[in-house]
Amino acid sequence: MFGLSKLFSSKSVQKQPIITALAAYRSAAFAVGIDESFINTITQNDDKSLHIKLTLPFAGQSEMPLVEQHVSESLNVPVTISAKVIIKEAAKFKAIKHIVLIASGKGGVGKSTTAVNLAGALKNEGAKVGILDADIYGPSIPMLLGLVGAEPVTKDNKQLQPFDANGIKAQSIGFLVPSDDATVWRGPMASGALSQLLNETDWGELDYLIVDMPPGTGDIQLTMSQKVPASGTVIVTTPQDLALADAQKGIAMFNKVNVPVLGLIENMSHYICTHCGEANHVFGKDGAQKLAHKHGVPVLSHIPLAIDIREYSEQGKLIASDNDAAISKTYSAAARLIASTLYYQQHHNAIEIVITED
Ligand SMILES: Nc1ncnc2c1ncn2[C@@H]1O[C@H](COP(=O)(O)OP(=O)(O)OP(=O)(O)O)[C@@H](O)[C@H]1O
Numbered sequence: 001m002f003g004l005s006k007l008f009s010s011k012s013v014q015k016q017p018i019i020t021a022l023a024a025y026r027s028a029a030f031a032v033g034i035d036e037s038f039i040n041t042i043t044q045n046d047d048k049s050l051h052i053k054l055t056l057p058f059a060g061q062s063e064m065p066l067v068e069q070h071v072s073e074s075l076n077v078p079v080t081i082s083a084k085v086i087i088k089e090a091a092k093f094k095a096i097k098h099i100v101l102i103a104s105g106k107g108g109v110g111k112s113t114t115a116v117n118l119a120g121a122l123k124n125e126g127a128k129v130g131i132l133d134a135d136i137y138g139p140s141i142p143m144l145l146g147l148v149g150a151e152p153v154t155k156d157n158k159q160l161q162p163f164d165a166n167g168i169k170a171q172s173i174g175f176l177v178p179s180d181d182a183t184v185w186r187g188p189m190a191s192g193a194l195s196q197l198l199n200e201t202d203w204g205e206l207d208y209l210i211v212d213m214p215p216g217t218g219d220i221q222l223t224m225s226q227k228v229p230a231s232g233t234v235i236v237t238t239p240q241d242l243a244l245a246d247a248q249k250g251i252a253m254f255n256k257v258n259v260p261v262l263g264l265i266e267n268m269s270h271y272i273c274t275h276c277g278e279a280n281h282v283f284g285k286d287g288a289q290k291l292a293h294k295h296g297v298p299v300l301s302h303i304p305l306a307i308d309i310r311e312y313s314e315q316g317k318l319i320a321s322d323n324d325a326a327i328s329k330t331y332s333a334a335a336r337l338i339a340s341t342l343y344y345q346q347h348h349n350a351i352e353i354v355i356t357e358d
Helices: 015-023 061-075 111-124 179-184 187-200 219-227 241-256 287-295 307-314 327-346
Strands: 039-044 050-056 079-085 096-103 129-133 153-155 159-161 163-165 168-172 206-212 232-237 261-267 299-303
Touching (some): 050 061, 061 079, 061 327, 096 111, 096 241, 111 168, 111 261, 187 219, 219 241, 232 241, 232 287, 232 327, 241 287, 261 287, 261 327, 287 299, 299 327
Parallel strands (some): 096 232, 129 206, 232 261
Antiparallel strands (some): 039 050, 163 168
16 A cells, blocks of 8 residues: 555665564454554664554554563564554444444443443544434443533524543433333434434444443344444444343344344353452353354453443443453453454455355
8 A cells, every 4th residue: 555665764674574474463443463564664773773654554552561562572672653544434324423322131230331431442543433322121321431410402492412431432322312211212213313322313433333232132232233334333242141142133133134243242251250269150150152153243342240341431431441340351351352353354355254154
C-alpha cells in the first residue's frame, strides 16, 4: 500500500528484518502477524533503537507492548511502537463501521455486563465506540454506565443525542419506554423501537456500535436481528447445560437470519479461589468449548465469576476501563479478538482457519 522507500526515514535501516519480525508476531488477535501494510513509518535513532508507527485496521492498540518486545528480541535492538486505529472499511449504517449484537439464549448470564465492558475495552484499544441498549425486558445499560436518571436530549427536536459515558456514546430503549410495558411487546414493535433508536440517534462516526439484545431466541429477538445491519453477533453463555442449550438455539437463530456468529463468550466460566489461587469450575467445565466446536465457532473468552465485576457494575463503573484491575486484560483480549475477527471476516483471503479434531 505504501511505497517501501517511503516507510523508512533513514536509507541505512535494514527494512526486511523489521518487516519479517513484525510478520512473525503471533497472538489470538494478530493470528497472521502484523502485515507490512500496517506499517506507517520506521525511524532509526542515533543509538540504533527503532521507532515504528503502525496504523491498525482494527482495535488492538494495547497489544503493542508485546509486539515491541517480540520485535526487539528478534532484532536485538530496543524498539518502541506507536499505533493508531483507522478502520478503513465502508460504514455499514450511517457513519457506523460495525454493529455487533451481544446476545444470549437465556437471561441472567451476564450479557449486559459483558456488553458494556466490551464497549469499554474496545475504546481502550483505540476505537470510537457506542453502545445501544436494546434489552426491552430489563434495560440495564444506564445503570451499568452510571447514567440512571439521565434524560434524553434532542437536537433541533429531530435527532436524539447519545449520552457520553467516559467517551462511549450510549443510548437505551429504557430511556424511551418504561420496562413494565415490554411484557406486551411483539416483534414488530420491538424491532421498530430498535430501528428508531438506531436511526434517530446522532451517533456520529463510530468504529463499533455494541447492541445489548434482549435475552432469548423468540420472535422478538429474531425480528430485531433481522432489522439491524449487523456485522456479527457474540453469544454470551455460562457453562451450565441449560444456558448452553439456549446458546445453541441462539446460534441457530443467527444462522437463520444470516448474521455471522463471531464466537461465544463463556461468562462466569470459573472462580479463582482468593486463598489458594486455584480455578474452580463452579458451573461445569468445557461446555462452551464443546458447543463452539460442534458449530465451528470460536470461544472468544472465558470470563471468571468475580466479585469485582459485580461490584464495579453496581457502582456504574467499567472494570474493563480500569487498567489496574486484573480482569480488564480479559475483556481487552476479547475485544481485540472480536475486532480482529470482524476485520479478517472481510479480508478472508488473508487467513485460512483449519479446525482439527484435537
Ligand atoms: N463474570 C461475572 N462475575 C460476577 N458477577 C457477574 C459476572 N457477570 C455478570 N455478573 C452479575 O450477574 C448479574 C446479571 O448480569 P447481567 O445483568 O449482565 O445479566 P444479563 O444476562 O444481561 O441479564 P438479563 O438477561 O436479565 O438482561 C449482575 O448482578 C452482574 O453484576
